[in-house]
Amino acid sequence: MQELAESFIRDGFVQIENAFPLALAEAVRKIIWRDTGCTPDPATWKAPVIRLGEYTQEPFIQAANTPILHQAFDQLVGKGRWAPRMSLGSFPVRFPHSEAPQDDGWHVDASFPGPNPNDYMAWRINVHSQGRALLMLFLFSDVSDNDAPTRIRVGSHLDVARILEPFGADGLAFLKLAQRAEHTSHCKEVLATGPAGTVYLCHPFLVHAAQGHRGHVPRIMAQPPLFAKEPITIVRPDGNYSPVERAIREALASV
Template identity: 60%
Template sequence: MLSDAQIQQFIDDGFVRLDEAFPRQLADEARAILWRDTGCNPDDPSTWTRPVIRLNQYGQAPFVKAANTPVLHQAFDQLVGPGRWAPCGMLGTFPIRFPSSEDPGDAGWHIDVSFGTENPDFMSWRSNVTSKGRALLMLFLFSDVGEKDAPTRIRVGSHLEIARRLAPAGEAGLTLRELAANGFAETADSPEALAMGDAGTVYLCHPFLVHSAQPHHGTRPRFLAQPPLLPTQPLLLDRLDGSYSPVELAIRKALRTIQDFRGSL
């Protein structure tokens, strides 16, 4: 179970790290499948010709088991609320990063927007203050990730600034293009953390957390999945029974009071 301190860290910083969230054996089995689909030879770096290869939607047994351990389910209950999230049937995009001096071209700061995805222009995808369509952003480490292995960069506490940015836009929210128009300048002074750890580590992140890829300066490719945790019911910022989840509490903290939230609409 997450401790009270870890839950408070999630509310304040926007993420919590779970070591050994799934077994290394599952990471090894999943990585073997991913290596095959890259078309690269794990023992021949001369075949690693691109800085990043993106693979999508894996639902084989090692992936599903990795995403549905008792440790993770307990954490989902604690952060999102029992009955408010759907088990992961598959893991989403795998941006597999290879050692390279070439610019990967995708290392900009962003949040993972969560609705309007039927639009072919991904910059038109949207997010709103109640995080429609996403309960958590998750980073699953399927390989050991050190400081030089292209760990995801995280702006600590940036989720609070994004909640304040989204609030005036109401239910419609903002597009990624609108959110990124100022380069996420409101979060530029946030401290930075790196999503490092052994294979089997998972970072559970607030949906509004600002993060970024970076080039790989290590020696072994980095395997990471970044699936959403999908909600089964909308987030609420005004609950009559006061049973707010930490995801909701973080947004309420950003907006100070529910009256401020209502007044911003």
């Protein structure tokens, strides 16, 4: 597990295969297919992406709370410092489509509301990652290079920590930080591919982006946050820093 932590600090993410059983992936796909209003017939795929919200049915909760994931949460965030997911949401279901998606810009997911909580573009991110312990990518379908895998900029979380630091607790709004994503263009790009049952656990500052689907089977993935049970802290008197916190500290120490 020490290797997992060091890889996470360096790269900003770890890939966990077989994080949840294939039977749960199949159960989730059935529910998601129903709610898209589409069928396996490509003639029904009217848009490049359909977004679905929170799901509290048992297959979703079970997929998010397997022993292997809980162990990884403890390792990356700290035992007792994260809250179990009692739902699984934010499903951008991507379809093979002639139209380009309009949501494929490089960005960091926001974690706490601005003045208007209903305006997600004004939600914020600060150097303490207020409200979010991890970004998670749950693959409920097999995802190859052609199946609209999420693009990841390796190590970009370190650049983002340095970008956010001068703005303190207020942080930056989602769009303001996205405009600064060009500062991470030097980072190596990898794709979040893998068989159904794979989960990517990402540092909350990791820069990532969607892309168009060039394959044949719609991609079903959830990208929920893991919520922090206690604040992410970059100054601990006892020095008991989690890998999430260590990454931020190491980034700021290199300024």
